[in-house]
Amino acid sequence: MSSSTSSQGVVDRVQAFVAENRRAVLIGTAAALVAIGGVAYYASSSREPGSGDPEKGGRKKDKKKSKKRKTVKDKDGPVLEERAPKAEDVPEEDDVRLTVEQIVSMPTEERQKAAASLKARGNKAYTSRNYSTAIDLYTRAIEVTPKPDAVFYSNRAACYMNMSPPQYDKVVEDCDAAMNIDGSYVKALNRRANALEHLDRHDDALRDYTAATILGKFQDEGIAQSVERVLRKLATQKAQEIISTRAPHLPSQTFVSAYFAAFRPRPLPELPENASQGDRTLILSLEALTACDYAHSLSLVNEALEQGISWDTGRAEALNLRGTFKFLMTDIPGAKDDFLKSLELQSSLTQTWVKIASIHMEQGDPQKAFEAFDEAIKHNADDPDIYYHRGQVLFIMNEFTQAAENYTKSTELDDQFVFSHIQLAVAHYKAGNVAKSMATFRSTLKAFPQRSEPHNYYGELLLDQQRFEDAIDKFDRAIDIEGERPKPPPINALPQVNRGLAMYQWKQDISAAERACQEALKLDPQCEAAVATLAQLSLQQGKIDVAMEMFERQAELARGEVELVNALTYQLATGAQVEFMKNYPEMASQLSQMARAMM
Numbered sequence: 001m002s003s004s005t006s007s008q009g010v011v012d013r014v015q016a017f018v019a020e021n022r023r024a025v026l027i028g029t030a031a032a033l034v035a036i037g038g039v040a041y042y043a044s045s046s047r048e049p050g051s052g053d054p055e056k057g058g059r060k061k062d063k064k065k066s067k068k069r070k071t072v073k074d075k076d077g078p079v080l081e082e083r084a085p086k087a088e089d090v091p092e093e094d095d096v097r098l099t100v101e102q103i104v105s106m107p108t109e110e111r112q113k114a115a116a117s118l119k120a121r122g123n124k125a126y127t128s129r130n131y132s133t134a135i136d137l138y139t140r141a142i143e144v145t146p147k148p149d150a151v152f153y154s155n156r157a158a159c160y161m162n163m164s165p166p167q168y169d170k171v172v173e174d175c176d177a178a179m180n181i182d183g184s185y186v187k188a189l190n191r192r193a194n195a196l197e198h199l200d201r202h203d204d205a206l207r208d209y210t211a212a213t214i215l216g217k218f219q220d221e222g223i224a225q226s227v228e229r230v231l232r233k234l235a236t237q238k239a240q241e242i243i244s245t246r247a248p249h250l251p252s253q254t255f256v257s258a259y260f261a262a263f264r265p266r267p268l269p270e271l272p273e274n275a276s277q278g279d280r281t282l283i284l285s286l287e288a289l290t291a292c293d294y295a296h297s298l299s300l301v302n303e304a305l306e307q308g309i310s311w312d313t314g315r316a317e318a319l320n321l322r323g324t325f326k327f328l329m330t331d332i333p334g335a336k337d338d339f340l341k342s343l344e345l346q347s348s349l350t351q352t353w354v355k356i357a358s359i360h361m362e363q364g365d366p367q368k369a370f371e372a373f374d375e376a377i378k379h380n381a382d383d384p385d386i387y388y389h390r391g392q393v394l395f396i397m398n399e400f401t402q403a404a405e406n407y408t409k410s411t412e413l414d415d416q417f418v419f420s421h422i423q424l425a426v427a428h429y430k431a432g433n434v435a436k437s438m439a440t441f442r443s444t445l446k447a448f449p450q451r452s453e454p455h456n457y458y459g460e461l462l463l464d465q466q467r468f469e470d471a472i473d474k475f476d477r478a479i480d481i482e483g484e485r486p487k488p489p490p491i492n493a494l495p496q497v498n499r500g501l502a503m504y505q506w507k508q509d510i511s512a513a514e515r516a517c518q519e520a521l522k523l524d525p526q527c528e529a530a531v532a533t534l535a536q537l538s539l540q541q542g543k544i545d546v547a548m549e550m551f552e553r554q555a556e557l558a559r560g561e562v563e564l565v566n567a568l569t570y571q572l573a574t575g576a577q578v579e580f581m582k583n584y585p586e587m588a589s590q591l592s593q594m595a596r597a598m599m
């Protein structure tokens, strides 16, 4: 629990610092893409943007014209809930249908006039919700016009959208045609996105909404919300796909070791006389655990339970351990099952009650979690682990004063557990008691000179107070201690990441921050705080390919659905931006101006 909250804390801080919200990330990406010349790269390496090649060459010199067209277009656009065309403008024509030969033989000017009139009548029919008539009129306008007009297609798409039931496939088809004629037609883009969303084609919908929001200069709140909505749907859907298909696996070594480190070590259970094969396998599993060889420990405990364990205390230990591994692999129901069976065999194993409490917290039931702590206290009121973990739960619930009381009680029972001291100091800080917090940290530093953690978390508080030099000093000390420590248990790479963040916040030294994260990854390739920070820093500098790679790694490292959705959201948002820049290379300079104005 402690490492989960602290390393997630680093991830949260970097994300909060780099971007106020997702939309800022969108803008940031756009700016970064432009600033670093990523655009040129994407433009030159991309396939034909969209499918509107014929217009492509002429787009630049059309700029003025297209601006003028835009205002005209808006008036034509059949968002007729907003504005009905004036009825007297619409000519009442007789309904003569012309053949292709007749149309072709007409002079261009006449064809233009006829098309305009058909469109006007189409708009009128649309206004009176007579969609099939409107569709017919727009279709004829499309046949008659001498020059393809995006508005005719887009208006007809609006009709298909409003029919009951709506014909989303046809909407997409017409918007495709409209976009072929005018690749930056926001209304058609938005309409197509809407239809694609209804067709559950979320990837394509995200592409279109993203383009619409950028082309609309981020001004349209409705489209911005659509981007968020589709991003959420898509990320959630992908997260669920990943979770249901990926084999259960242990989280990073760092995370697992931090989890086990949150419980005080206990002596190995004593083997019964005439121990069975399974009994001995259990002892091997617990020895692997002590040596931080978690994968081995996991397979051994499974094996031990399969072989059969001959005595109740041993079985209770084995079920506790297997449940813990299941919990770490986010199999919550499986974990609960093992813990309950373990308690049936040995209800005095307080550690299992504490873990049951974590399960209840995971399932959003703090009431039951506290009941489990009470139950644990009934069995052993002097177990310091209980108070430490109850403190953790209270901390998560922002009950800092009660949390501090519980950490204090834990340290009174056993003052050799470094995390109770650290958490006590942090709880004081969170409760607004800065002096007490600093004093607790200073005494903890003295009491645990060989531990890097007090330095690291003290540094975090100093960083929070913008005392950059002092913070970096503490991080450096933590890094030194980690460097001098005997290697096998995994290295704590957080001080490196924190040091990088401090350099970034203090001196805006982005390359120092980057180097620090890379250093952290050398120590611990699975350090998610380093991966997430590197992703955000790369995004800031327009190293989009690196950012994408890091988001992918962040998704791989993510334990639960929430973290996975978070990583995927950034990955998808960035990917949609990249695709936009491919499709609209000519938007580059506009975008950079916009981004600069907004930052």
Ligand SMILES: *[C@@H]1O[C@H](CO)[C@@H](O)[C@H](O)[C@H]1NC(C)=O
Pocket (backbone or CB within 6 Å): 125, 130, 133
């Ligand atoms: C739709 O318009 C056509 C042609 O003007 C007309 O014949 C028809 O009655 C209208 N339908 C409805 C439901 O208004």
Ligand SMILES: *[C@@H]1O[C@H](CO)[C@@H](O)[C@H](O)[C@H]1NC(C)=O
Pocket (backbone or CB within 6 Å): 273, 274
């Ligand atoms: C252990 O095995 C020996 C020999 O088979 C037997 O005499 C003894 O009673 C066993 N002890 C227990 C506790 O089962």
Ligand SMILES: *[C@@H]1O[C@H](CO)[C@@H](O)[C@H](O)[C@H]1NC(C)=O
Pocket (backbone or CB within 6 Å): 370, 387, 390, 394, 402, 403, 405, 406, 409
């Ligand atoms: C710990 O937290 C509980 C709330 O769950 C509270 O009742 C108790 O007073 C706190 N302090 C100690 C020392 O247990």
